[in-house]
Amino acid sequence: MKILTANRLTDGEVVWLAKDGSWAESIEPSEIVADKEGEARLEAIGKSAVEQREVVDINLIDIDLVDGKIVPLRLRERIRAAGPTNRTDLGKQASRQGAN
Amino acid sequence: MYRYDEFDHGFVKARVAEFTDQVERRLSGDLSEDEFKPLRLMNGVYLQLHAYMLRIAIPYGTLNSRQLRMLGHIARRYDKGYGHFTTRQNLQFNWPALSDIPAILADLASVEMHAIQTSGNCIRNVTADHFAGAAADEVADPRPYAEILRQWSSVHPEFSYLPRKFKIAVTGAERDRAAIQTHDIGLHLKKDEKGELGFAVYVGGGQGRTPMVAKKIRDFLPERHLLSYATAILRVYNLHGRRDNKYKARIKILVHETGVEEFARQVEAEWDHLRDGELKLPDADIRAIDSYFAPPDLPERPEGDEVVRLGRLDSRSFGEWLDQNVITHKHPDYAAVTISLKGIGEVPGDASAEQMEAVADLAERFAFDEIRVSHEQNLILPHVARADLKAVYDQLVSIGFATPNSNLISDIIACPGLDYCALANARSIIVAQNISKRFASLERQRDIGELKLKISGCINACGHHHVGHIGILGVEKKGAELYQVTLGGSADEHTTVGDIIGRGFGPEEITDAIETVVETYLRVRLDAGEKFLDAYRRVGPAPFKEALYGGEANAA
């Protein structure tokens, strides 16, 4: 299974392509694809978003679903989805902390 | 310190205007990412894991308090309240928005700073001994030459698109604190028999995938020939350096493949055409740059001895800090102070906006307005009256910067690694933090003595692991982090590349493995006076392998 990630052009914020077609700041609403066709579709959306100057550096990343939650396979992507592991007050995890 | 002249001001201002326009054109769609990327890199803007990253040049690691305060201001206003000092004596901000970068660069320009040539295949920020101008053992201050090189190499038309990046370091003392032998060009400033200043020239050092110790190609180059000789080296490299393969493009590979004698011959032949031309430095020009670096007027402060003596009696921790973080100055009433950015369990090299401002205040009040950044990711106050050491210490305690661990095992170099860096394979910071906590006891650290531990999160080796007495390299194996240990490296006047000691360790094992290495050293050392590196050089890797891998090592 894969999802599409990128960084927002203006501020570099890590984003993921959501089911509703927007670029979400958290990984949860990501659109998940499970076959080559789906991957090609996401990539095409990503490329057009790069052209539209919404995002840069698009990447399809591998994920698993663990208890219904999206978990990237690579540590690199898990860190992008949360923030630096040594500073839980920074990155995505910081706002989640605030929300709890 | 060096002050911008009209030309410098105009140049940096024009560059800010140019990049501001480029950012605007990128955001409005006139420039594509492919067109913009090389432009942003030329201005120090990277895209990392979480955000953009801005790398700011701190030429030869020298700052004044106004500049450091501005860095604090930028951290607070545009970033997340902190910055990271790097092994190239630079500062990185980890979270700036692209749309804010023009404003940041304008703020930097107002204090004579910029981010030019902190990326790309050009001549990077020239580094120097962080105790330059203060150290009792130096022949002369190396920074004027670093400044001459900076002026010459800034947007140098011939050397802006080299086969690969190019790093130069200068030291002014026999004891090399600038790691010159790990650089593309290393310069050791010294005097010849006649008392004339010049350089021993080293070429082809480097770390990364293929670590190499630089080779000396000239024992003495008179100072007036600095630029003509550097030009000759760069020309030979620019012509013959390998552009076909990124991993073979550094000058170290060219020197290695050509052979050092032949390489030196080519440089000398090229230099023959150049040596008496326009690049020859007139003495008056050198002395004019020198004058910017004239030491501050240091008034006699003989009361220092008594103040220090009483301070020691009064506070044991002050005494420990004096022993570890304060070094002898040229002037007997003064000292140079290392401000440790390596508090136990802290992130090596990180400083908050408040800490930057507090250090700026200290520099202004007690240190003639001078601050240095060391390649070991600490800050230095190069000129402090001994009589003021207690006051400086007390202030440092209040901001958490008084850990007396300079050159001890917790004074770790660590690159940002996988917590920030897009190229990383494994985390570095957390490994540094865990080791630092394991060895938290100062008594234990002092018993272990001088030990330089350096950690990189990938083979690019920004954390200098190859030349750590103990080096740790993070790699990715089957999707997990794995840490390879090297032993016996050093980055001083006897630079060596460490030996890989055996199979790597997982994140949960690496702290124990380092402790095993240290305990082995304590067991094999002749006495407390034999340092880790000396003991390793004497006994070799065998006892360490045995301790780490036991029977497994014999079987392998």
Ligand code: SF4
């Ligand atoms: S060594 Fe690798 S992980 Fe560390 S900062 Fe350099 S490129 Fe990034």
